[in-house]
Amino acid sequence: MISGMQEYDHKKIEKKWQREWAKSKIYKTTDKNKGKKNFYTLVEIPYPSGNLHVGHWYAFSVPDIFARYKRMSGENVMFPIGFDAFGLPAENAAIKKGLNPRKWTYDNIKYMENQLQSMGASFDWSRKIITADPEYYCFTQWIFTEFFKKGLAYQKKTPANWCPSCKTVLANEQVVDGKCERCDSKVEKKEILQWNLKITDYAERLLSGLDNLSWPEPIKNSQRNWIGKSDGAEIEFQLLAFSFQKNSKLKAKSQKLAAIKVFTTRPDTIFGATYLVLAPEHEFIQEQITNNQSQITNKSEIQKYVDQSKKKTEIERTTEGKGKSGVELKGIKAINPATKEEIPIFVADYVLSGYGTGAIMAVPAHDQRDFEFAEKFNLPIIKDYTPAGFEDFGKKIVKYKLRDWGVSRQRYWGVPIPIIHCEKCGQVPVPDKDLPVKLPEIKDYLPRDDGRSPLAKAEKWVNVKCPNCKGKAERETDTLDTFVDSSWYFLRYTDPKNKKEFASKKKMENWMPVDFYSGGAEHNTMHLLYSRFWQKALYDFGLVKDEEPYKMRMNRGLILGPDGNKMSKSKGNVVDPDEIVRNLGADTIRMYLAFIGPFNEVGSFPWSTDGIVGVRRFLEKVWNLKNKLQITNDKTQKKPNPEIENLMHQTIKKVGEDIESLKMNTAVSQLMIFVNALTKQEKIFRKEFEILLVLLAPFAPHLTEELWHKLGNLRSIHLTLWPKYDQSKIQGSKTKIGIQIDGKIRDILEVENNDASEDEIKSKALESEAVKKWLANREVKKIIYIKGKILSIVLT
Numbered sequence: 001m002i003s004g005m006q007e008y009d010h011k012k013i014e015k016k017w018q019r020e021w022a023k024s025k026i027y028k029t030t031d032k033n034k035g036k037k038n039f040y041t042l043v044e045i046p047y048p049s050g051n052l053h054v055g056h057w058y059a060f061s062v063p064d065i066f067a068r069y070k071r072m073s074g075e076n077v078m079f080p081i082g083f084d085a086f087g088l089p090a091e092n093a094a095i096k097k098g099l100n101p102r103k104w105t106y107d108n109i110k111y112m113e114n115q116l117q118s119m120g121a122s123f124d125w126s127r128k129i130i131t132a133d134p135e136y137y138c139f140t141q142w143i144f145t146e147f148f149k150k151g152l153a154y155q156k157k158t159p160a161n162w163c164p165s166c167k168t169v170l171a172n173e174q175v176v177d178g179k180c181e182r183c184d185s186k187v188e189k190k191e192i193l194q195w196n197l198k199i200t201d202y203a204e205r206l207l208s209g210l211d212n213l214s215w216p217e218p219i220k221n222s223q224r225n226w227i228g229k230s231d232g233a234e235i236e237f238q239l240l241a242f243s244f245q246k247n248s249k250l251k252a253k254s255q256k257l258a259a260i261k262v263f264t265t266r267p268d269t270i271f272g273a274t275y276l277v278l279a280p281e282h283e284f285i286q287e288q289i290t291n292n293q294s295q296i297t298n299k300s301e302i303q304k305y306v307d308q309s310k311k312k313t314e315i316e317r318t319t320e321g322k323g324k325s326g327v328e329l330k331g332i333k334a335i336n337p338a339t340k341e342e343i344p345i346f347v348a349d350y351v352l353s354g355y356g357t358g359a360i361m362a363v364p365a366h367d368q369r370d371f372e373f374a375e376k377f378n379l380p381i382i383k384d385y386t387p388a389g390f391e392d393f394g395k396k397i398v399k400y401k402l403r404d405w406g407v408s409r410q411r412y413w414g415v416p417i418p419i420i421h422c423e424k425c426g427q428v429p430v431p432d433k434d435l436p437v438k439l440p441e442i443k444d445y446l447p448r449d450d451g452r453s454p455l456a457k458a459e460k461w462v463n464v465k466c467p468n469c470k471g472k473a474e475r476e477t478d479t480l481d482t483f484v485d486s487s488w489y490f491l492r493y494t495d496p497k498n499k500k501e502f503a504s505k506k507k508m509e510n511w512m513p514v515d516f517y518s519g520g521a522e523h524n525t526m527h528l529l530y531s532r533f534w535q536k537a538l539y540d541f542g543l544v545k546d547e548e549p550y551k552m553r554m555n556r557g558l559i560l561g562p563d564g565n566k567m568s569k570s571k572g573n574v575v576d577p578d579e580i581v582r583n584l585g586a587d588t589i590r591m592y593l594a595f596i597g598p599f600n601e602v603g604s605f606p607w608s609t610d611g612i613v614g615v616r617r618f619l620e621k622v623w624n625l626k627n628k629l630q631i632t633n634d635k636t637q638k639k640p641n642p643e644i645e646n647l648m649h650q651t652i653k654k655v656g657e658d659i660e661s662l663k664m665n666t667a668v669s670q671l672m673i674f675v676n677a678l679t680k681q682e683k684i685f686r687k688e689f690e691i692l693l694v695l696l697a698p699f700a701p702h703l704t705e706e707l708w709h710k711l712g713n714l715r716s717i718h719l720t721l722w723p724k725y726d727q728s729k730i731q732g733s734k735t736k737i738g739i740q741i742d743g744k745i746r747d748i749l750e751v752e753n754n755d756a757s758e759d760e761i762k763s764k765a766l767e768s769e770a771v772k773k774w775l776a777n778r779e780v781k782k783i784i785y786i787k788g789k790i791l792s793i794v795l796t
Contacts, residue, residue, distance in 0.1 A: 010585030167447035178313030194408035228401025263356030414479025600662035
């Protein structure tokens with residue numbers, strides 16, 4: 001029996017139990033737990049930015065509710081955490097502050113660890129990894145050398161996205177609206193010698209593998225669109241060059257002009273092709289404008305156009321509706337193999353070198369971009385023609401929009417690429433015994449203007465002997481893209497202390513594939529695609545047993561500022577969770593974020609100060625319920641209230657099912673209904689109170705642990721099994737529906753057997769005196785009804 005009116009002191013309670021949980025290590029997971037099924041739940045490895053905002057809380061605390069529930073459901077749950085510590089933001093911030101990137105990063109990690117612990121998240125800290133630790137990136141380097149040995153890693157001079165501010169290459173996915181996602185500088189196209197991974201070799205498997213994954217379709221469609229499979233044909237267009245003598249034609253063979261191969265998804269439209277278009281980066285263009293024997297008469301004009309195109313982003317080049325530009329290659333023509341007619345050849349930046357062959361046959365009657373171009377340059381538009389057979393002009397072929405993954409970064413703070421360049425032996429991987437190639441400490445880590453990494457300044461580190469011939473050689477000075485670091489971290493969590501291999505097969509078999517993975521939608525075509533590719537490659541190498549890394553992937557929504565806009569320091573609408581923890585408590589934030597909207601649906605949820613205060617009041621109600629506990633030896637003790645008992649079993653069923661389906665918001669609504677009902681009772685039974693605490697434990701772990709122990713329980717509430725409901729107590733009982741107005745429960749509506757129609761529920765709700773009070777002089781914007789659960793009224 002708990003006696004006395006004690007104040008709900010969240011500061012004291014939360015610090016107390018965080019210390020106790022750390023000391024007792026109740027969340028440390030063993031690889032095998034007799035009688036329990038292993039369940040691997042994962043959140044995306046965070047970047048140590050230095051300060052958690054409420055978006056981070058949403059990313060970690062709500063999945064923690066799920067992890068706690070699975071544990072209480074009798075499963076052996078692994079819920080690990082780590083830090084994705086390399087990358088441009090750390091380096092740029094350190095340079096701005098005059099600090100070493102390593103110090104800046106590790107100081108931030110220490111600070112964020114404290115913040116994550118203040119959240120009350122049940123992470124297994126014994127499995128913590130930091131991607132910038134040599135113990136981790138030793139195996140990042142080892143796996144890279146395996147890619148190299150098997151022909152999946154290569155170095156080549158290729159067009160790349162270059163950030164003039166960060167002075168490094170960016171992946172296509174790191175360019176947003178033509179700007180660097182990190183510093184917002186306008187990105188340029190630049191020819192750079194860089195390391196690439198052959199993700200294109202896996203395009204079809206990455207695509208077909210999606211069909212067997214029980215993921216939400218929007219996530220799978222994002223990857224399908226990025227891979228961009230096209231079935232079509234390659235068709236050769238013979239070229240003719242003209243001499244300076246009027247009307248004198250020379251054969252292409254005598255002029256050594258190769259035929260141009262075009263890729264088209266519509267070979268049947270070839271009779272309507274009236275010109276060819278080559279991308280500015282097409283090798284034929286480069287060859288012709290530098291060849292003194294070329295028959296092209298306007299090379300300087302073409303060169304000028306090519307140079308201008310390099311300054312444009314792909315989005316600027318391909319957006320429909322933008323004015324089309326181009327230059328004709330004067331002095332040469334192409335022969336349409338269907339019509340045998342001569343057609344002009346243009347260079348135009350609306351064609352990209354990375355897709356297909358970098359050349360297209362333009363059919364203005366069937367393509368809007370071709371039509372706009374033809375109109376501008378007064379080219380023929382043929383509408384009436386006989387469609388060609390697919391087999392008449394070319395072989396069938398499949399092309400993908402996906403390009404090889406450029407992993408070179410010309411910066412300091414990253415994993416050194418473990419390759420040695422020898423004049424005699426060529427590119428030589430660093431031997432296993434010499435790994436890791438540690439990132440050296442250097443004084444000057446500012447980016448260079450010549451496109452080389454700052455590591456090139458570390459001459460003692462750069463100059464080495466070739467592992468093969470022992471002659472003079474140099475280390476590769478580029479570092480790896482940070483997405484490489486995060487492409488396998490989930491495997492390391494299974495065996496984080498292993499010094500001999502990235503993870504033992506036995507331990508990976510215990511946990512992989514990941515059962516549940518929660519992350520942000522922005523990573524659908526970056527990390528998620530890259531890690532799937534990485535896993536498939538490791539599968540082919542015989543190093544892992546699963547071809548896919550994740551059974552289930554869910555994207556979370558976005559928390560907006562109080563003004564309804566995306567949180568931004570420049571807008572002054574960022575919510576500091578540390579301040580709320582001090583004032584209202586971590587449990588309050590956790591419950592509010594669970595209540596703010598369904599976690600299994602991608603949406604935007606504005607932060608509400610009133611809403612979070614309402615959640616705090618709800619937790620105070622729970623705290624005060626201890627004063628209603630009925631003394632068991634009291635002769636006047638009443639029998640359990642049948643309605644309360646039925647509601648309790650309904651709540652057990654609903655909260656469990658809602659957490660399982662990630663509908664945390666409706667689970668909280670049901671808990672509120674149950675608490676409101678208990679509050680109205682003069683006395684409540686211990687069983688009712690204990691079951692309430694157990695159901696509430698995943699949401700408010702500190703409060704429930706404190707009350708649980710005050711009842712005299714010695715074992716942690718978080719090691720208690722989830723209660724089972726009695727179906728007989730649910731069938732034939734009344735269903736209680738919460739009436740929510742602008743996010744707050746204002747009344748409870750009872751209906752028989754959940755048979756009432758939506759119109760009946762709405763009508764009864766609007767007749768409620770409690771609801772009328774809140775609707776006075778307000779206009780109803782919309783009403784949302786979730787059958788048998790909640791009616792939500794949104795006011796203007």
